[in-house]
Amino acid sequence: MALLAVAGGTGQAGSAVVLEALARGYEVRAFSRRLPPPAAAVEGVEYVVADAATGVGLAAALDGAEVLVDALEGRGRAAQRAFPEAGRRLLAAAHGSGVRRAVMLSIAQCDQIGFGYYRSKVAKEKAYDAAKVPTAVVRASQFHSLLAELFAYGSRFRVVPSVRRARMQPIDVADVARALVEAAAEEAGGHTLRTVSGPETRPVHDFAQEWKTAVGSTAGIIDLPVPGRFFSEGRNLAPGTAFGTTTFAQWLESHSGDSANLS
Numbered sequence: 168m169a170l171l172a173v174a175g176g177t178g179q180a181g182s183a184v185v186l187e188a189l190a191r192g193y194e195v196r197a198f199s200r201r202l203p204p205p206a207a208a209v210e211g212v213e214y215v216v217a218d219a220a221t222g223v224g225l226a227a228a229l230d231g232a233e234v235l236v237d238a239l240e241g242r243g244r245a246a247q248r249a250f251p252e253a254g255r256r257l258l259a260a261a262h263g264s265g266v267r268r269a270v271m272l273s274i275a276q277c278d279q280i281g282f283g284y285y286r287s288k289v290a291k292e293k294a295y296d297a298a299k300v301p302t303a304v305v306r307a308s309q310f311h312s313l314l315a316e317l318f319a320y321g322s323r324f325r326v327v328p329s330v331r332r333a334r335m336q337p338i339d340v341a342d343v344a345r346a347l348v349e350a351a352a353e354e355a356g357g358h359t360l361r362t363v364s365g366p367e368t369r370p371v372h373d374f375a376q377e378w379k380t381a382v383g384s385t386a387g388i389i390d391l392p393v394p395g396r397f398f399s400e401g402r403n404l405a406p407g408t409a410f411g412t413t414t415f416a417q418w419l420e421s422h423s424g425d426s427a428n429l430s
């Protein structure tokens with residue numbers, strides 16, 4: 168059985184990759200700076216500690232791995248600055264360990280917006296493009312959970328925030344994991360780039376309404392104006408990239424017991 172290593176395998180996307188890879192018959196090693204709490208550890212997965220920002224533990228984390236899926240995150244100014252370099256360090260370690268293919272999770276349309284967070288994704292994508300091992304970047308649209316968290320957060324203040332004149336294509340993180348593991352299994356050399364989004368492209372207001380119905384919220388929806396043309400011109404959208412099959416409403420239904428997202 169081939170070994171698939173998941174960088175950030177304890178995170179939201181990384182955990183989904185772990186499950187998808189196990190289901191496809193891979194041996195799985197997940198690494199991050201901290202081990203997961205025992206209750207969150209998935210049976211049969213090897214969890215190890217490694218830090219992509221410093222390089223400590225990376226060689227051991229990648230030892231014997233055939234493929235690497237990078238689901239790392241870098242929020243906050245310092246982490247954003249370190250994010251591309253952490254990617255280069257990870258790729259160098261992957262090359263040194265004989266990894267056959269490395270796949271990075273990135274964000275749909277990240278090159279269309281100038282915020283530092285998105286710039287850090289684009290800079291890391293370039294490191295993947297220039298890597299010595301064959302690589303793939305999979306850009307994903309916003310996860311269903313991100314929208315739900317936004318709505319839930321606002322509802323604490325009795326408003327459900329929406330974005331005026333904006334549409335979105337949210338996707339289930341399980342569908343993203345499927346795209347990432349599929350990309351890891353490909354034989355292509357060089358570098359590939361793919362964008363995946365959810366099955367629906369709809370106004371954010373509609374998703375806010377679905378969330379309200381699902382959780383029984385009586386808070387009002389506020390369509391907030393967002394400066395700039397990113398949303399109003401639909402530059403956040405990636406037409407023709409529908410890949411996920413789970414709609415936001417279906418996801419809400421299957422996460423009805425998850426209080427973090429739904430209340």
Ligand SMILES: NC(=O)c1ccc[n+]([C@@H]2O[C@H](COP(=O)([O-])OP(=O)(O)OC[C@H]3O[C@@H](n4cnc5c(N)ncnc54)[C@H](OP(=O)(O)O)[C@@H]3O)[C@@H](O)[C@H]2O)c1
Nearest residue numbers: 175177178179180199200201218219220239240309310313
């Ligand atoms: N949320 C969305 O809607 C969305 C949409 C498209 C793409 N994405 C992208 O998906 C990626 C993953 O997001 P996520 O929400 O799954 O993030 P997350 O839940 O915060 O998980 C991040 C993972 O990376 C690990 N990590 C962070 N820094 C590390 C380091 N220096 N060395 C080793 N491990 C490190 C974390 O564990 P430790 O902290 O213990 O190290 C954790 O396992 C991000 O790049 C994000 O931009 C997200």
